[in-house]
Amino acid sequence: MTNTIADLETSDLILVTGSNTTENHPVLSTFIKRAALKGKKLYVVDPRRVKLVDLAAKWLRPNPGTDIAWINGLMHVIIKEDLHAKAFIEARTENFEALKEVVASYTPEHVEKITGIAAEDIIEVAREFAKAPAAAICYCMGITQHTCGTDNVKSLANLSMLCGHLGKPGGGVNPLRGQNNVQGACDMGGLPNVFTAYQAVSSDEARQSYEKAWKVTGLPAKPGIPVTEMIEKAYAGEFKSMYVIGENPMVSDPDLNHAEKALANLEFLVVQDIFQTETTAMADVVLPSLCWAEKDGTFSNTERRVQRVRKAVNGPEGARPDWDIICDIARRMGYDMQYENSHEIFKEICAVTPSYRGITWERIDKKGIHWPCPDESHPGTPILHTTQFTRGKGLFHAIEHQPPAEQVSDDYPFVLTTGRVLYHYHTRTMTMRTEGLNQMSPECFVEISKTDAKKLGLDTGALVNVSSRRGKISAKLQVSHKAVEGTIFIPFHFAQAAANKLTNAKLDPTAKIPELKVCAINIEPAA
């Protein structure tokens, strides 16, 4: 997030898109809902009528996979009506002319044809967004999990820059991160192309400084490949081993049948986890680790706030901290990697990570600090880009609408979109151990509109077979007012009816994120 969670409550207008916030970020949603209660404008743009719509000034319903079009449509209206922030654009951005040229053809009428959003709604939201003193954008996987995910995000950044809503309280472009430490895993260099704090592995300078800090030579300069490509290579027999720590790709990855064959192809698979999962079941070696309540350390949240995790209980005998297991393997491979405790590791992190340099466990004992925090006297940075962007001037990207990789057909007439429900988390390995959560959400379901259900001659509770070009699952139908005709939602939590057997593994060329939010499916009554 460029801004903070609390900051949302001070916004004059909040645009939420591709985020089922009340179910996926329940506590963050309270800040948005409180703003709406105070009379601040809330607009929700989402293929589903998510619960947040109840408090919204308006719900805009785009056809799945048409986000660039409606965002360009908003910008078209804003520029046409001369509502853009000219001083901000002049002082802080570049390439505005190229943007202006591309959005010129995205008239509200044209956008209505692509997205299904009424032209007058595009005009209303454009005017309100531009005129608001401070407007925040919140987005989530509904924006990113597309083959054009990167372009979707850039389009939202365009929109915010166009109106000068970046770098100030109540504004910003705010991705809501879905996992407790996904921000931290990225910050720590758990990515194929960067060390900590996004220092490129291809940079000689960065590598040299790491070689010195780690007392090694020959750190590889070639960027690695993302997990989605590892799976492809494994499928093709070109990948030999994987070491999976605390993840369950056999439920969370797209096109699971394909992923299963890929993992089975590996010569050696090591999985480190707290439970047996669909992925540990395939492993050559399983290593038991400690969980969150059993160890000390830090998580970095969606607003870049580094916070303490504290050991509260002793873990089961036999399990060990993840870092301790990894260090032990390293030592057995001849590299001396030894730490007294995780605090010592954190000190090393700060020494090699410019954005974390000023953070200490003492400083974040009661209140976490937002990175960047370059030195110990620095208070942290709750709001990014206040005076300039990371690259200097903010760059407008001129982006055209791109249709999803897979289209509906006679054989697969419905669009499937996937996501989570309030009562479960990801692949359920943790939440399924709480009886109450299972009671509230016991099994997979196929969310369908009343109209579509009627057409199929089926009602809530009917067992159906759902198939795509890649796989098939069975689950019960759930007629819901959240669903719009033609679009089906299935949560991906349930291994027994894994929605990811259906999903498309086609990737965004830049971020390598799979198009989990759009694929074509068919629904038939189960025999």
Next chain:
Amino acid sequence: MDQNSITINGHTYDFEPGQTILQIAQNNNIDIPNLCHLKGTRATGACRICIVELEESWGKKLVSSCSTPAKKDMVVHTESPEVVSYRKIYLGLMLDSGNHNCDIGSAADESWTDFQIAAMENDKKEELCPVWGDCELQTLAYRYQVKGRVSGRHRKPLELPVEDDNPFLIRDMSRCILCGRCVAACNEVQVNQAIDFGFRGNNGKIIAGTGTTLMHSSCVFCGECVQVCPVGALVDKKNLGKGRPWETEKIRTTCPYCGVGCQQLLHIQDNTIMKITGVEDAEPNLGRLCVKGRYGFDFVSSQDRLTTPLIKKEGKQVPASWDEALDFVAKKFAEIRDRHGADTMGVLTSARTTNEDNYIAQKFTRAVLKTNNIDHCARL
């Protein structure tokens, strides 16, 4: 001097326009008891316990400090004899209004046990109040030495059914003092709009939906209402009767579910999490939690936890010692690296583990395996 200041109990304090007397007192560590005030919500002045005495030019005046904005040169007394006598009356009425069968109500001529038995028989209650010793009403009754009903048997029983048809919490409206904190928490803090005041007068109670149970309302079981309830009307079902506040150690940590990073207090007894509450006033969540963060902790002590390394032998995973497993892993990794090249190897680190774990995973991948093939499920 033009400074805005007021005098509380003889000491002078500065304030910002708009601040209430209660806010100024709390900012300066002056304890004004209250049962309905909830930070971040509109003051209702419902419980009357936070009353204070103002010295006016014409005499004394009692006002509720939670809903009275401070005015320049106000003179406030928080524990004057008059304030205390009114607080006693209000507390007594509250104790008398429901099934508060703790020994608070014991009259001088009745022994505790006799009173208890009488009260429980009278109320048709077999259970002791589940928050005994952890009840704000009880604490205040002790503080002001207030006795409730004169005898255990003196009044008509309050026969309200206990609602427990949901998996997470128990609602016993016979113990409710209608302070309205839960209503504010649900409607103004979490904005789930599941409960509200229903009916009027003697029949007044907190209702879910339009008079159904939480299970059939828009309740999403965030448990905020339980966290703010000052009495035993709303309690967690989990570990009921265990983990009393004086028996548990409270450890602050960060929630393991989504990326919001809510600050939690884990209440620990005998190496087990008894309950989880939000850390009041702490950023970013200001005490709020969701159903997973508050109730989804059973996995920690699950019997299904992995406790020993496993090695696949002849197609079957069998238990192995750490030495055996890690030697095997190290040997295989080195073998594959040397035979096929480091770029045929990959590591999936985790968005679920700590920064420290992630840092070590990438260091291992780059410095030991000598590849940049490291990633995690940020995209999923």
